[in-house]
Amino acid sequence: MLRLRAAGTEAGLEAVGVTSAEPFVEAREAIEARKARDFHGGMWFTYGRPERSTDPRRLLPEANSIVVGALGYHRQTDGVPHDGGGLVARYAWEPFYDQLRAALEAMAVVLVDEGHEAVVVLDDNRMVDRAAAYRAGLGWFAKNTNILLGELGSWFVLGSVLTDAELPPSTAPMADGCGSCTRCQIACPTAALDEAGVLDARRCLAWLVQADGAFPPDHRVALGGRLYGCDDCQSVCPPNVKRIRSTPSTALSPGAVTSVDLVGLLLSDDDALMDRHGSWYIPRRRAEYLRRNALVALGNVGPAADPGPRSAVQVSLSSPHAVVRAHAVWAAKRLGHDDLLALVADDDDEDVIDELNRSVEPMLVR
Ligand code: B12
Incomplete structure (x- = not known):
């Protein structure tokens, strides 16, 4: 496990945890409940086939464990020129999913070297990444639905390595730390988070820029200058604000696209x-x-x-x-x-x- 963790952290992961490959029952219930209320707003992703996306063994029948990794994507913006409007959400500034995939693959190599099967999966319709991260003890489900890694904040992309290895699970899931804070709910420009921890995708700007058809007229003004994604529910989150103030962020890579x-x-x-x-x-x-x-x-x-x-x-x-x-x-x-x-x-x-x-x-x- 030490070698595995070291391979991930050397490749840039800020947190690594392990959980079993049992189905994610609560995630399935949450998906079904949101579909029943039309909150999915036509999204497919993990909603298309929840019986599959919440059962890791559909991806690897022999799976016993899931190794979950989190890659931070907060970047320093001082002096970054703002280029004529079109704002891009932070998770899309650089190819962070490629960086995450490489780090997960580094861990998969360790498992394969030890004679195990290992399948890397991230941001894929076949697996609920947040539910895995939560159960692996990486963080708690914040009221904005993102996994918040305690004082590290939530500017993280998440992914997993499914394996037949029987690895000791990490500690129990992290206890809720949002308490009475409702900043993300208040900050959402379209009131998509009126119910804590439950996103109404029909109102979420991050979904509306990805959805087919006309942009809903009632939410056009709320889009402001955003072109892709929305960061408001994370920008106001106290651990994110605190971390940015106290920890120097990584510099942006050349070629990063922060606006268009x-x-x-x-x-x-x-x-x-x-x-x-x-x-x-x-x-x-x-x-x-x-x-x-x-x-x-x-x-x-x-x-x-x-x-x-x-x-x-x-x-x-x-x-x-x-x-x-x-x-x-x-x-x-x-x-x-x-x-x-x-x-x-x-x-x-x-x-x-x-x-x-x-x-x-x-x-x-x-
Ligand atoms: C569909 C999807 C979207 C949709 C819908 C998001 C959603 N909240 O469901 C849209 C397009 C809107 C979207 C937007 C974003 N996404 Co997205 N998205 C996904 C995707 C593909 C599936 C998510 C999913 O299964 N949702 C189903 C619902 C039911 O899951 P859930 O919200 O996590 O549900 C849990 C909680 O609601 C909790 N819960 C239930 N009741 C209650 C009650 C309370 C009080 C609380 C606190 C919690 C709680 O339990 C549920 C079950 O586990 C994943 C990748 C993947 N394959 O998993 C990425 C993923 C979730 N997205 C990610 C990111 C980065 C974003 C954005 C930040 C991008 C951006 N800046 O625009 C925004 C954030 C918007 C937001 N607040 O969610 C990351 C999140 C990383 C993290 N730290 O959590 C993921 C994991 C991608 C990745 N691999 O890194 N996304």
Whole structure:
């Protein structure tokens, strides 16, 4: 176990724990309960086949143990230029899942060397990562549903190595430490966490940027300048705030993407967009959904008086994709460029017509 842990920590893991390969009964119940209340908002992931995602032995029938690892992704942002709007959530700034996979593989190698089977799994529809981390004693389920590693905070991605080795489980799950704190619930821009520990994905901006179809009109203004993901429920969490103040964070890697120039994105061609951002969850792997998100963000941050946002909206109004034209109508109205709507006056797509008829609160001119 010492060799195993050392392999993981040398490869960058900040915490390693072990649990049995028994099914995650509570996670299955939680998934079913959320589906019954429609809280999954059309998500599939682990919700698609909960009987599989909550039973590790569906992945490795001989599994006896799960070794769980956590890789920290908080990075220093002092002096990082902010590039024209489109905010990217921290977990997507760098390929942290690749770094996590490499660290888990380093532990798998140790197990295989000792004659065991080992299967690495992370951020995969076939396994509930948080439930494994919780049972392996890495942290508790915070009210924002993230696994909070005590004073280390929650800026961690999680993954596992399933193995037939019989490893001694770590200590019991960590006791709840949120107490009476409700900061994450209050900070959520769309009240998606009104019930502690239960996320209503229909309102969660992190899901809405990944979901298919129109961006829900009621949550467009709340999206602000976000392009991908949302960090609000973690940014306000006291252990996260404290850790950032007291521990110097790792520097950002060259090539990290913390924000994306929205105008540049909207003026790029689809191939360039997918080349740059293809590792993100983009609905149906189609660039028009990235444009949709960018148009909502642009409608919120503008600046309305600048020629760049105006020409990005103008180009988008002529898109062959109705979802892009429809959201460009919204952005044009938000930025006060109603004169551009003449470009879609004869559009016969229902969604575009609906947007033309929708009343939109103009953005305050800055
Ligand atoms: C689907 C999914 C999403 C969905 C839904 C998230 C959700 N809360 O269910 C969306 C797209 C919204 C999303 C967003 C994010 N995600 Co996500 N996501 C997943 C995925 C693929 C499955 C999660 C899942 O199974 N949910 C099902 C529900 C039922 O699980 P749960 O919320 O954990 O449920 C437990 C708690 O609710 C608890 N519980 C039940 N009742 C109560 C009551 C109280 C009072 C409390 C405290 C707890 C509690 O028990 C439940 C069962 O175990 C995992 C990867 C994986 N394969 O596991 C990543 C994962 C959960 N996501 C991750 C990340 C980083 C994020 C974001 C931070 C990214 C971002 N910045 O935008 C946000 C965080 C939003 C949030 N507050 O959850 C990490 C979380 C790491 C961590 N420290 O916890 C994971 C584990 C990916 C990874 N491998 O690292 N995600």
